[in-house]
Amino acid sequence: MSFDLADITLEEKRRxxxxxxxxxxxxxxxxxxxGTSGNLSIRIGDFQPEQFYFAVTASGKDxxxxxxxxxxxxxxxxxxxxxxxxxxxxxxxxxxxxxxLTGCGAVFHVHTVFNNLxxxxxxxxxxxxxxxxxxxxxxxxxxxxxxxxxxxxxxxxDIASIAKLVPGVLNERIxxxxxxxHGIYAWGKDVFEAKxxxxxxxxxxxxxxxxLLLKSSK
Ligand SMILES: CSC[C@@H](O)[C@@H](O)C(=O)COP(=O)(O)O
Ligand SMILES: [Zn+2]
Numbered sequence: 101m102s103f104d105l106a107d108i109t110l111e112e113k114r115r116x117x118x119x120x121x122x123x124x125x126x127x128x129x130x131x132x133x134x135g136t137s138g139n140l141s142i143r144i145g146d147f148q149p150e151q152f153y154f155a156v157t158a159s160g161k162d163x164x165x166x167x168x169x170x171x172x173x174x175x176x177x178x179x180x181x182x183x184x185x186x187x188x189x190x191x192x193x194x195x196x197x198x199x200x201l202t203g204c205g206a207v208f209h210v211h212t213v214f215n216n217l218x219x220x221x222x223x224x225x226x227x228x229x230x231x232x233x234x235x236x237x238x239x240x241x242x243x244x245x246x247x248x249x250x251x252x253x254x255x256x257x258d259i260a261s262i263a264k265l266v267p268g269v270l271n272e273r274i275x276x277x278x279x280x281x282h283g284i285y286a287w288g289k290d291v292f293e294a295k296x297x298x299x300x301x302x303x304x305x306x307x308x309x310x311x312l313l314l315k316s317s318k
Pocket of ligand 2: 137138139191209211282283
């Protein structure tokens, strides 16, 4: 059965936008949006892999500011679902693909120094190995000394070409994908879980980076 953005109440839309604005403000305070980089989204309403809607950050905005023009609603193809002058994030197609494949509720993308350094260090091998660090449990992986691989995709200028590679690397245990020398996409069933996953990834990247440095200075 098909449904429409108009079926979603104003109250539900307002709540979603407020939640997204709050998490944007929090990440901005951590300097996670340098130079207007980064994009965030939250899904609203029903989900079918072939039909869904989400609010996404408008492209090129200063994401440290809170304004009435920060977000717009788009459909499963990344097209504006309401009349607006705002342009969806240039990377909306990656959000679309993550929602389509996982049915998750929120997707966050940030550029940080640690995610960039680690994505380049392991870029050639296509994934970042992490083992035995407590914060792996944030991904609901509870085995002792768990070993995970975080996928790294090439950073093509054409976003559609990156989006096409997402199905090939998406691992349902690992709620994140790195783009080489670019940043991370992390997701979760809602804003709380996507934020938890993103924070865990960033901790793992910084720990991995520092541990490589420590080992190289022995
Ligand atoms: C200005 S550098 C960052 C962009 O090229 C891009 O990678 C990014 O994350 C933000 O793009 P945006 O279109 O604002 O969502
Ligand atoms: Zn980006």
